[in-house]
Amino acid sequence: MVHFSWKTVAFFVAFVGVIWACSTSKDTPDPTPDPDPNPSNTGTDRKLLLTNIADNIILPGYTNFKTKFDLMLAKSDAFAAKPDQASLMAFRQAWVDAYTEWQKVELFDVGPAESKTLRYFFNIYPANVTGIEENIIAGNASLELPASYPKQGFPALDYLINGLATTDDAILQKYTTATDAAKRLAYVKQITTQMNTMLTAVLTEWTTTYRDKFINATGIDVSGSLSKLVNGYVLNYERYIRSGKFGIPSGAMANGVPSAEKVEAFYKKDLSLILAKTAHQASIDFFNGKDVKTGKEGPGFKTYLTALGAKDSQSGKSLVEVINAQFDASNAKLGTLKPNLYDEVKTNNAAMVAVYTEMQKAVRMLKVDMTSAMSITITYADNDGD
Amino acid sequence: MGQYWRTYTSAAPLAVFRLAFGVMILGSMVRFWAKGWIDELYIKPTFFFPYYGFEFIKPLGDYTYLLFAVCGLSALLVALGWFYRVASVLLFLSFTYIELMDKSTYLNHYYFVSLVAFLLILLPANSYFSVDAYRNRSGFYDSIPRWTIDSLRLLMGIVYLYAGLAKLNSDWLLEALPLRIWLPGRNDLPVIGFLFNYRETAFAFSWLGALYDLSIPFLLLNRFTRPFAYAAVVIFHVLTAVLFPIGMFPYIMIVAALIFFPAGFHQKILSGLSHLLNLPDLLSGSKILIYSKQQSRFLSSFLIIFFIIQILVPFRYMLYPSELFWSEEGYRFSWRVMLMEKMGNVQFKVVDEMGQQIMVNNEDHLTKLQEKMMATQPDMLVQFAHYLRDYYAQRGFRNPTVYADTYVSLNGRLGKPYIDPTVNLAQETDSFMPKKWILPFRDEIKGL
Numbered sequence: 029m030v031h032f033s034w035k036t037v038a039f040f041v042a043f044v045g046v047i048w049a050c051s052t053s054k055d056t057p058d059p060t061p062d063p064d065p066n067p068s069n070t071g072t073d074r075k076l077l078l079t080n081i082a083d084n085i086i087l088p089g090y091t092n093f094k095t096k097f098d099l100m101l102a103k104s105d106a107f108a109a110k111p112d113q114a115s116l117m118a119f120r121q122a123w124v125d126a127y128t129e130w131q132k133v134e135l136f137d138v139g140p141a142e143s144k145t146l147r148y149f150f151n152i153y154p155a156n157v158t159g160i161e162e163n164i165i166a167g168n169a170s171l172e173l174p175a176s177y178p179k180q181g182f183p184a185l186d187y188l189i190n191g192l193a194t195t196d197d198a199i200l201q202k203y204t205t206a207t208d209a210a211k212r213l214a215y216v217k218q219i220t221t222q223m224n225t226m227l228t229a230v231l232t233e234w235t236t237t238y239r240d241k242f243i244n245a246t247g248i249d250v251s252g253s254l255s256k257l258v259n260g261y262v263l264n265y266e267r268y269i270r271s272g273k274f275g276i277p278s279g280a281m282a283n284g285v286p287s288a289e290k291v292e293a294f295y296k297k298d299l300s301l302i303l304a305k306t307a308h309q310a311s312i313d314f315f316n317g318k319d320v321k322t323g324k325e326g327p328g329f330k331t332y333l334t335a336l337g338a339k340d341s342q343s344g345k346s347l348v349e350v351i352n353a354q355f356d357a358s359n360a361k362l363g364t365l366k367p368n369l370y371d372e373v374k375t376n377n378a379a380m381v382a383v384y385t386e387m388q389k390a391v392r393m394l395k396v397d398m399t400s401a402m403s404i405t406i407t408y409a410d411n412d413g414d
Numbered sequence: 415m416g417q418y419w420r421t422y423t424s425a426a427p428l429a430v431f432r433l434a435f436g437v438m439i440l441g442s443m444v445r446f447w448a449k450g451w452i453d454e455l456y457i458k459p460t461f462f463f464p465y466y467g468f469e470f471i472k473p474l475g476d477y478t479y480l481l482f483a484v485c486g487l488s489a490l491l492v493a494l495g496w497f498y499r500v501a502s503v504l505l506f507l508s509f510t511y512i513e514l515m516d517k518s519t520y521l522n523h524y525y526f527v528s529l530v531a532f533l534l535i536l537l538p539a540n541s542y543f544s545v546d547a548y549r550n551r552s553g554f555y556d557s558i559p560r561w562t563i564d565s566l567r568l569l570m571g572i573v574y575l576y577a578g579l580a581k582l583n584s585d586w587l588l589e590a591l592p593l594r595i596w597l598p599g600r601n602d603l604p605v606i607g608f609l610f611n612y613r614e615t616a617f618a619f620s621w622l623g624a625l626y627d628l629s630i631p632f633l634l635l636n637r638f639t640r641p642f643a644y645a646a647v648v649i650f651h652v653l654t655a656v657l658f659p660i661g662m663f664p665y666i667m668i669v670a671a672l673i674f675f676p677a678g679f680h681q682k683i684l685s686g687l688s689h690l691l692n693l694p695d696l697l698s699g700s701k702i703l704i705y706s707k708q709q710s711r712f713l714s715s716f717l718i719i720f721f722i723i724q725i726l727v728p729f730r731y732m733l734y735p736s737e738l739f740w741s742e743e744g745y746r747f748s749w750r751v752m753l754m755e756k757m758g759n760v761q762f763k764v765v766d767e768m769g770q771q772i773m774v775n776n777e778d779h780l781t782k783l784q785e786k787m788m789a790t791q792p793d794m795l796v797q798f799a800h801y802l803r804d805y806y807a808q809r810g811f812r813n814p815t816v817y818a819d820t821y822v823s824l825n826g827r828l829g830k831p832y833i834d835p836t837v838n839l840a841q842e843t844d845s846f847m848p849k850k851w852i853l854p855f856r857d858e859i860k861g862l
Contacts, residue, residue: 072598089525146779207465248599249659283771336598337613342857350828392759392821396829400757403592403599407783408449410521412662 071335073327074246078253080317080327082239085137088320090231093129097227100126104220105109108213111203113196119353120189124299127182131307134268135314137260138253139242140233148174149226153183154290157191161186164208164215171222180219183292188216249405258329258404262394265311270387273304277373278380286380288373300369305362310388312355329398338401347401351393358386419714421560422675422702425542426684428563429495432539434669435530438491439505440637442527442662452482452652455519456512459781461801463517463794471514478515484506484508492534494546494706502539506531512519517794518787522751523663526573529724530670533569536713537562538703543696555703559710565717566673570811571631576749578627578730583753583861585739586624590616591825592755593623600657603801628648628730642694680744734848739824742791758789758822764802766811774802790822792833792849799839827857838844 032110070076087293101123105116134147141147149171156178163169163179171180178184192199245253271281272292279286293299317328330348338347361383365372372380405411431648446452453744456462456473464471474481485508491501509531513524539562540546541555548554585591590613597610597619609615626646635641651664672680684697705713731744738745739754763772776785779801788794799816816839820832830853837851 072601190614246602281773336595338826341826342828347828364761392829396757396759396821397821400823401595401756401826403596403755405659407781408659410663411659 036203042295057221068102069325071331072250074248074254074332075243077317077327077332078243078246078257080319081257081314083187084319084321084326085314085317085328086133087234087239089133089136090234093126093133094227094231095130096122096126097223101220101224104216107203108217111200111213113200113279116189116196116200120296123182123185123189124296127186128302128306131303131311132183132320133263134307135261135311137264138256139238140230142256142260144226144230146226146230148177149222150181150184151268151292152177152181153186153272153292154178154294155183155187157187160187165210167211167214170333171218174191180222183294185216186293186295188212188219192385210370231273239334240336248403252401255404255406258399259403259406261311261314261329262391262399265387265394266391267313269304269307270384270391273300273307273369274380274387276383278377278384280384286373286377288370291369294370297370298367301362301365301367301372306367308355308358312352312359315351315355333398333401336401338398345392347397351398353389354386354390354393358383358390360378361386418558419561419710422557422704423560423563424681425538425556425558425703426677426680427675428537428558428566429541429543430680430683431563431670431673433493433543434529434672435534435562436489436491436505438662438666438669439489439509439527439531440486440493441811442666443482443489444733445662447479447482454781455783456515459516459784460796461779461784463784463788463797463807464514465514465517466793466846468514468737471511473515481505481508481512485512492539493777495540496834498546498828499535502531503534504787506535512661516784517791518781518784520660520746520787521663522749523661523666525747526569527666529569530566533565533720536716537565541703543688548694548696551699554699555701556697556699557702559703559705561714561717563673565721566670567631567635568721570670570673572721572724573749574627574631576630577751578624579862580728580748580750580753581620581624581627583859585825585859586620586753587861589825590620593619595755595826596658603656623650634671637676640674643730644671644674654752660752683687736749736848736852737855737857737859740822740861741849742793743852754825756790756822756824757786758820758829760789760795760821760832761819762799763801763817763819764806764811764814765817766806768812770811772806779805789820790832791846792852795820795833796842796844796849799842803840814840824855825859830856 100119100122103115103119107119109115110341130150133141133149137147159176159179163176170176171177189199192202203213206212242253248255250256275281277287277290291300292303315328316330317326318324319326333348334346338346340350341344361379364379365383366376369380399406456478457475462472484504488501488504488508492505506528509524510528513519513528528729538555538558541553546553570826581587594613594616597616599610601607601610603610630643630647633639634647636643642683648668651668654660655664681697687693688695688697728748728750731748732740734741734743736743739756758774762776763771764774765771776788776798780788780798788798795818799818802816803814817835817837818833818839819835821829822832832853834851834853837849842849842851
């Protein structure tokens with residue numbers, strides 16, 4: 029008897045539970061507002077988020093970059109037509125502007141940029157000087173294979189316009205009176221053409237088909253846009269900002285032995301910090317969903333995490349606050365550096381390592397805390413709960 | 415009690431179970447193969463995480479495909495009840511071998527399948543509606559000891575009940591974690607998606623989920639509640655299949671729960687199938703399978719031991735001082751399903767006597783899945799550390815030491831260091847003893 033009545037009780041409890049669940053979840057057309065400032069159903073609307081990121085961040089970001097890049101192409105052609113001091117200076121300035129602007133789009137490692145591996149044709153450094161010189165002599169070398177990545181893009185141009193000799197006259201000579209001058213000019217053209225082809229292909233795909241695909245893939249599985257976006261974003265922050273710009277040159281990641289010659293923009297030298305700061309700020313702005321044109325914050329990682337109510341349950345601080353505080357801490361360390369990171373590695377390497385260390389803390393928050401809060405999946409495999 | 419072992423019942427439920435189970439496992443194997451997972455999970459990786467004591471079990475290179483073929487084929491034979499004894503042994507061995515090859519693919523339902531396959535070796539599931547009984551009438555029985563069917567029900571009951579008990583903790587009940595983290599990710603589903611924007615939904619799901627697991631075995635046993643209970647089984651598992659990437663588990667459970675239905679129900683299924691497929695008569699006849707005294711004694715004592723182990727093993731975590739969800743000491747093989755959103759990141763450093771030092775890129779050695787699983791499980795961290803020690807020793811490192819810089823987040827708590835970064839993992843061993851180099855959780859999850 030006792031047994032039976034227990035079962036009856038269990039059944040009724042279950043039954044009442046179902047009724048209760050139905051009534052709480054269905055009969056609340058106007059749900060009590062969450063403590064979060066954003067109503068939860070727009071803040072967690074991934075289509076809104078993806079649309080904002082596509083239309084107000086990624087696409088205008090690429091447009092800005094294309095403007096600077098096209099200008100560089102023009103200056104590069106002008107230089108090729110008439111290599112002299114003035115055209116060299118103009119080319120260099122356009123290169124600086126385009127390279128700096130590139131830092132604001134390198135993090136969009138999603139969709140066509142990812143599938144076409146855009147970064148590899150734009151910014152793999154240190155440049156392979158021997159390889160570049162061999163390519164110049166050979167003429168028309170392939171720029172498609174992985175081995176060719178450090179022989180092209182901005183780093184190769186850095187070498188070709190800043191690093192051929194110590195004086196401008198000597199550099200200009202290489203393009204005018206030297207025996208392989210024509211071949212050298214042709215190689216510059218080949219590199220810029222390659223960059224142009226890749227960029228055009230990426231932009232075309234974004235504007236024709238990928239934008240719609242991107243905003244409609246609202247899932248959080250591996251094939252969803254948010255998942256791809258987060259993975260590309262974190263990878264960029266970890267491998268191409270933290271490691272590439274600081275961890276590797278400072279030796280923090282390699283046996284503690286510094287390799288100053290592995291800094292970005294090695295030949296221009298005084299540009300390296302600006303590039304790093306630009307890239308870092310671009311990551312921060314992207315996290316906060318900042319509109320590239322208006323500078324106003326819109327739907328992005330920040331609003332999404334806020335709407336999810338992501339916070340450290342132990343301290344009660346919101347995850348967004350925690351991550352932005354860590355970005356600030358990295359910025360503070362970046363602020364102590366002088367413009368020439370090559371010199372910094374040589375004379376002030378502890379400050380370089382300190383930047384790496386701060387960025388590593390941010391990497392973990394992005395890679396673990398943010399990804400976990402968004403419950404982003406990283407593999408297709410079955411999972412029954414970690 | 416002695417009387418119980420001599421009670422007899424219709425063989426139909428067991429025949430249906432055998433058929434359905436075999437088909438589900440065959441389906442699992444085909445699905446696994448078709449998705450390219452054999453290559454991705456068992457052939458491509460260079461390193462695998464073995465289970466403690468089963469280090470000799472490794473993928474077989476290209477022959478791994480053969481292993482899956484054997485498993486699929488034996489599942490088919492079990493379904494048909496054809497060469498059943500051999501097939502059921504092969505099914506258990508091949509399936510379990512597959513699951514033991516790499517810890518990073520551990521799923522509770524694979525363990526469940528292994529246990530069921532093991533029980534099926536002992537059960538006379540081919541005595542009715544089977545090719546074996548058709549080919550050899552002396553093996554035909556329409557009545558079998560009642561314990562054969564009850565043992566499967568008991569196993570199902572344990573799975574549900576323990577899954578329910580595991581949910582009785584503060585994260586699940588008071589914080590609706592991890593569902594509160596997971597559900598908003600599904601708010602783009604048609605019709606019901608909007609519900610997942612509300613915290614109330616996560617709470618309702620958490621409480622109902624716990625209630626469901628704790629009560630469903632009893633509700634399935636009672637004939638008045640059974641139809642409702644089975645409807646709940648279907649709704650619950652279909653919902654989990656829609657919401658989470660848990661593979662075949664929901665379908666296996668939906669089918670397996672049929673074992674709670676009475677003989678008449680299964681008889682109808684079998685005659686319906688016979689009619690539909692125009693099968694020869696596999697159903698008529700009347701014969702009781704009676705085991706000899708020795709057989710009966712052996713089987714009953716064996717089963718009692720088996721179930722005592724099943725009942726005790728999930729509680730082994732109590733022998734460890736650490737927080738279970740954090741250290742995962744005693745976590746597996748305990749029906750703890752969907753309880754944690756846990757994520758981690760680990761950076762290994764290998765140093766040798768001469769001061770030579772290297773930061774390891776995990777991706778050079780592990781798949782994404784392996785890396786993800788390892789980052790939050792200490793036994794896997796130490797296994798990989800040993801692999802790194804040997805790997806670098808072969809590459810000129812003298813007496814390499816291995817250190818792990820770790821960061822783990824559990825159910826929305828901000829990540830923190832997981833493993834003592836000053837401990838040389840090359841020298842630590844994986845065993846069932848508490849691992850002192852796991853850093854404390856510094857928080858409390860109350861409950862079972």
